[in-house]
Amino acid sequence: MCGICAGIGHENQIDDVVCGLKKLEYRGYDSSGIAFLKNGEIQAIKSVGQIKNLEKKIDDEVCSHVVIGHTRWATHGSVCEENAHPHISQNGEFAMVHNGIVENFENLKGNLNCNFKSQTDTEVFVNLVEAESGTPLERLMKASRKVVGSFAVALLHKNTNSIFLAKRKSPLMVAVGKDGVFAGSDISVFAGKFDFCYIFEDDEFAIMEEDGVKFFDLNGNQISKKAVDIRDFDFYDEDLNEDFYMLKEIKEQPAALRKTYFKFFSEGLQFDFEAIKKFKSFHFIACGTAYHSCLLGAQFIQQFCKKDCKVSIASEFRYGSNIYSKNCLYVFVSQSGETADTMACASLVKEKGLKVMCVTNVPYCSLNKLADFVLPTFAGREVAVASTKAYTTQVFTLLIFALFLNDKATRLQDELKRFVLNLENLQFNECLLEEISKFKKIFFIGREQDYVSALEGALKLKEIAYLNCLGMPAGELKHGTLALIDPQTLVIAISTQRALKGKMESNIEEIKARGGKVLLISNFKHNVETDFFVELPDFDEMFMPIVSIIPLQQLALNFALKLGYNPDKPRNLAKSVTVE
C-alpha cells in the first residue's frame, strides 16, 4: 500500500505527478502530498483524504521541474497532515516519499538527534539520510543499509537538480521519454506517455535527471538495466464512464471473460501445460478474494484432473508447519501480484527449491518475477478496491487451466465460447434491494462451489457496505450458527448444483422453521417457498460460480450506495496490500 511517483523534465511536472498519484490512489487514500524544488528550496503541499483534496490546495501558478508525490495508506501514525508524505528532514536538505515499512525505525530513531514532527517511519528514514555523509546518493545508500524492512523511495535534495530512487521489496519502476523521466509504484503511471520502462530489483538505486536515468547497485557501482516493452499493456478503459469504477468493472465482466477465452483459444497464449501435467498435486495460496478463486481452482483440478489439491490463506501458510513436496506445484493467485503475505509464501517455497506458478493480472508484478510459470489473467486494470472482474477472470482462467491439464479444453471449446458469448451483465432488482436492505444480520450459504460464492458475496458486502455478515457452508448451519437465525435474519442461499438441490432445500427449511427470511439465488426451481428469489441464467454447472457472483457484487454495490458509502474507496482498505 501507499503509492509513490516522481517526475523530472523540461516542463512543469506538478500536473503529471498529481495525475500519476490518481492512478495510484488504489494503493491508499488516507492522505496525499507532493514536494518539489523551487529556487533551491524544497516545498511541500499535503492534504488529508483523497487526492482531489490535494488538488484543491495546489494553486495554478505552482510550478516545478522536479517533483515527488505520495498517496498514503496509514501504517505508522494516524491519518493527519503531519503524517502525510513527503517528509522533510530536520535541516530541510531532503524530502522523501516512501512505500514500505522501516521495521527497525524505533531503534534508528533513538540514534538520531531530531525533533520528529510525525509518528512515521519515513521521517526517521529521511533523517537517517540527512545524518549520513557524502553525495546524496551515497547518503541514501548508507541509510538504506541500516534500514530493515521494505522500501520504494523517491528523494529530493535541495541543492541537486535530480531525484534519487531506491528499492527493496516494494515495487518501483522508471521510464525515460523525450521530455523527461518519470517513476512510480506501478506501470499505470506511464500510460500513454512511455513505451518502455525499467523495473527495479531489490537494492538497486537510481538518479533521475532531466535527460535520463543512471542505475547503481548497493555498493555504488553503476549498472546497466534492460528496459521492458509496455506497449502491449492494457492501459485502455481507465476512464470512468460510470458513476463508480466498481459499477464499471462489474459491467466489464462479460467482456473480460470473452477476452480470456480468445487469449487461450485464438490468440495463442503461450503456456507450458505439459510441464504442469507432471506435477502430482497442487497447493493454492492467496489472500482475500484471490483465496476464493483458489478454492474454486482446487475444486476444478480435483474434479477434472483427479489430482490432490490443497488451498491455504497466505498469512496462515506463511507461519504454518507445512509439508512440502517437490511433486507439488505451488500456485499463487493475486490480482496485483504484490500482496505481501502471498509474496512471502512464494519466496518461502522458492527458497526450498520447489516450483512456483502464479496467476496475476498485472504484468511485471513482483510475483511474476520469482515464478517459474506465469499464467496471466486478462481482466484489464481493476481500479475499485473491491475485486470484481479480477475475481471472475481468475475463476474462468483456473477453469480453463484445469480443462487444459485434462486435455478437455479443446473438446469443450464450443461450450466455453457459448458461455462467454451469452453471458450478460446481471442486474439486481431495485425493489428487492429495498426489501432486503432492512436486514442487519445476513448470512450467505452454499455448498461446494456455491459455498465459495457465499464467501465471496459476504466479503463484498462487508468491505463496501460495512455489514456484519458471514459466508458459510450450508451444511454447517446446524452445527452452531442456526442459533442466530430469527425473523430479523436474512439468509442468502446460493444453489446452482442440481445434485445438491435436495440438501439445500432442507437447509432452507431449517432456516424458515426458525423464522429466518431466505433469498434464494439459483438457475432452477426448488421445492421450497422462499421470501425472495433471484433467477440466474442457466449455464453448465462449471460456469455457475462466475454467474452467481455477479448479482451478489451488484447487491453489495447497491447496498453501499443506499447507505451513502463510496464503493470504490472503502474505509481502512487498499487495493495492493503490501503490509503483512
Ligand code: F6R
Ligand atoms: C477483496 C479484495 C481483497 C484482495 C486481497 C488480495 O475485494 O480485493 O481481498 O483480493 O487483498 O489481493 P491480490 O489479489 O492483489 O493479491
